Amino acid sequence: xxxxxxxxxxxxxxxxxxxxxxxxxxxxxxxxxxxxxxxxxxxxxxxxxxxxxxxxxxxxxxxxxxxxxxxxxxxxxxxxxxxxxxxxxxxxxxxxxxxxxxxxxxxxxxxxxxxxxxxxxxxxxxxxxxxxxxxxxxxxxxxxxxxxxxxxxxxxxxxxxxxxxxxxxxxxxxxxxxxxxxxxxxxxxxxxxxxxxxxxxxxxxxxxxxxxxxxxxxxxxxxxxxxxxxxxxxxxxxxxxxxxxxxxxxxxxxxxxxxxxxxxxxxxxxxxxxxxxxxxxxxxxxxxxxxxxxxxxxxxxxxxxxxxxxxxxxxxxxxxxxxxxxxxxxxxxxxxxxxxxxxxxxxxxxxxxxxxxxxxxxxxxxxxxxxxxxxxxxxxxxxxxxxxxxxxxxxxxxxxxxxxxxxxxxxxxxxxxxxxxxxxxxxxxxxxxxxxxxxxxxxxxxxxxxxxxxxxxxxxxxxxxxxxxxxxxxxxxxxxxxxxxxxxxxxxxx
Numbered sequence: 001x002x003x004x005x006x007x008x009x010x011x012x013x014x015x016x017x018x019x020x021x022x023x024x025x026x027x028x029x030x031x032x033x034x035x036x037x038x039x040x041x042x043x044x045x046x047x048x049x050x051x052x053x054x055x056x057x058x059x060x061x062x063x064x065x066x067x068x069x070x071x072x073x074x075x076x077x078x079x080x081x082x083x084x085x086x087x088x089x090x091x092x093x094x095x096x097x098x099x100x101x102x103x104x105x106x107x108x109x110x111x112x113x114x115x116x117x118x119x120x121x122x123x124x125x126x127x128x129x130x131x132x133x134x135x136x137x138x139x140x141x142x143x144x145x146x147x148x149x150x151x152x153x154x155x156x157x158x159x160x161x162x163x164x165x166x167x168x169x170x171x172x173x174x175x176x177x178x179x180x181x182x183x184x185x186x187x188x189x190x191x192x193x194x195x196x197x198x199x200x201x202x203x204x205x206x207x208x209x210x211x212x213x214x215x216x217x218x219x220x221x222x223x224x225x226x227x228x229x230x231x232x233x234x235x236x237x238x239x240x241x242x243x244x245x246x247x248x249x250x251x252x253x254x255x256x257x258x259x260x261x262x263x264x265x266x267x268x269x270x271x272x273x274x275x276x277x278x279x280x281x282x283x284x285x286x287x288x289x290x291x292x293x294x295x296x297x298x299x300x301x302x303x304x305x306x307x308x309x310x311x312x313x314x315x316x317x318x319x320x321x322x323x324x325x326x327x328x329x330x331x332x333x334x335x336x337x338x339x340x341x342x343x344x345x346x347x348x349x350x351x352x353x354x355x356x357x358x359x360x361x362x363x364x365x366x367x368x369x370x371x372x373x374x375x376x377x378x379x380x381x382x383x384x385x386x387x388x389x390x391x392x393x394x395x396x397x398x399x400x401x402x403x404x405x406x407x408x409x410x411x412x413x414x415x416x417x418x419x420x421x422x423x424x425x426x427x428x429x430x431x432x433x434x435x436x437x438x439x440x441x442x443x444x445x446x447x448x449x450x451x452x453x454x455x456x457x458x459x460x461x462x463x464x465x466x467x468x469x470x471x472x473x474x475x476x477x478x479x480x481x482x483x484x485x486x487x488x489x490x491x492x493x494x
Contacts, residue, residue: 014043017131018062021048022055022080023069023096028119032067032096035124041132052076059087065131069119070097078111085112090142092134114138161253163197164244167214171195178253180418181229197251202227206239219243227253265470265486268442272465275444275458279333286330294323332455333444340466342385349415349424349487350375352386356393357413360401368407376416382489384467392463395456396426396483402449403430403481420489427482433475441473 019036023029029048036044047063049055066084070077084091094115114134117127161178165171171186171194179185186195198207206225213221223239235257242250297319301309309316357364357371364371400411414425433441440446442461447454464471464485475481 014041016043016045017064017135019044019046019065019067019131020055020058020061020063021046021067021069022050022052022077023048023067024050024071025069026050028069028096032127035127038124039128041128044128044131052080055080056083059084064092065134066091066093068093068095068113070095081111081113090138090145092131092138094130094134160255163251163253165197165249165251167217167247167249169197169199169210169214171197171200172248181255182227202239210239210241213241214249217243224256265472268461268470268472269465271442272461279330279444283330283334287327290323290327290330294320297323329445335459340388340462342388342466344383344385346381347384347386347389348381349379349422352384352389353393353413353415353424356390356397359390359394360397363398363401364411367401367404367409369401369404369409369411372410372412374412374414374416379415379417379422380489382422382487384487385463388463389467392460392485393424393426395460399456399483400426400428400430400481403432404428405430422487422489424485424487425482426485427480429480432477432479433473433481434477438473438475442471 021029021032026048029046029050033046033048036046047058049058068077068081068084081093081095084093092114093112094117095113096117096119098119114137115130117130122130158175158177161181162175163171163178164173171184174185182200184195184200189195198210202210202223202225206223209223220240220242223241225237225239226234227237228234235255238254238256240252240254242252244250297316301316304312353373353375397411401409404410408429410429412425412427414423414427416423437446437448442457443454444458445454461471464487467487469485469487471483471485473481473483
């Protein structure tokens with residue numbers, strides 16, 4: 001390849017560096033421009049400004065590097081540096097002075113000057129090297145700050161509680177989710193007060209393991225621990241701890257109860273869909289032959305001689321009555337597993353709970369049940385079918401009433417909102433549900449009651465699912481049951 005072509009390609013690859021040089025000394029400006037013309041690594045375009053006013057006007061343009069000449073006693077030059085850094089925070093800025101002074105050096109660096117050179121004591125290669133380092137450092141600082149903002153955003157928006165702590169488990173920083181879930185914020189501590197993670201929330205076994213692992217300076221480890229939320233609920237958590245720096249650890253808290261709840265909700269959705277599909281198949285396969293049986297029984301009643309009818313007793317009536325019962329059960333099953341049409345309007349969850357409670361207040365008073373309400377104030381209204389939701393709430397409240405002993409019952413109703421997520425809790429201190437039955441309570445026709453179709457909870461589940469929500473139950477035999485309903489509002493309401 002000809003030398004001229006190689007030279008042209010090399011020139012094309014060079015980066016063009018625009019420099020604004022501010023200095024009253026015109027000869028110095030000419031000298032710097034001529035020195036940089038000989039530069040080998042980049043192409044430098046030097047523009048000059050003789051006064052502060054001229055420089056401020058030129059700041060509207062785009063420059064890669066700033067050079068500022070400085071004379072002792074010229075405070076306006078230091079003010080210019082402040083102006084440049086205010087407009088272009090990461091701009092590489094090199095100060096040139098005719099004297100070497102530690103005082104000027106420190107003052108310049110405190111203003112954000114990248115480097116400091118004494119006029120007449122550097123050559124072209126030195127100046128170019130200083131420019132390259134200044135540009136590299138400025139770009140690195142800008143990149144680091146952008147990365148820092150990115151990770152700060154991730155930290156603050158993390159869906160799981162997240163904290164930073166030191167080697168003694170002193171909490172230094174927490175994300176909003178941690179504050180929301182556990183109510184602790186190190187920035188709210190009183191003078192002299194410190195929050196230590198091992199003393200705040202952890203049970204004894206997990207606390208001892210945490211301290212032991214920190215003492216042995218493990219790089220990373222996990223803990224399983226029960227923790228108490230601001231709502232007073234105990235949740236099972238997986239605490240993952242990773243050493244970030246010499247004396248700093250990242251702590252991520254995963255709510256295992258929440259993960260299990262999501263899995264349970266997904267399973268309930270699948271079971272509901274599967275049941276609905278089976279119900280449609282059953283209705284098709286049963287109702288057609290059932291109609292034939294009914295028509296045949298009616299025909300027999302018309303055609304059989306009276307003496308035969310007297311001998312058979314009421315067998316035909318038994319056939320018809322049971323056909324009608326089967327038909328009714330199949331229809332109920334279909335209705336309880338088919339997504340329903342909704343009459344959507346804005347409703348307050350607290351108001352709907354109050355209205356549902358009013359429907360069964362006589363039974364509550366008769367049973368001597370104490371009602372406790374914990375409704376979060378100023379919750380956003382939701383788009384719901386109010387009448388359908390009330391039916392679901394009444395079903396759950398009646399179940400709770402029937403599970404509690406007379407004059408010993410305590411019914412707890414809760415509502416709260418986090419962002420666009422809404423929760424209703426209906427809890428009792430009744431007999432509880434055995435674990436083997438808890439997984440089946442939403443199945444059609446499953447019931448432990450002597451009376452009832454066993455479709456109440458199936459209908460309730462259908463109403464909640466039709467609203468795009470979820471419902472699940474927590475129970476402990478001898479202590480009571482809680483039904484948890486989750487509903488979502490539109491994203492605009494967050």
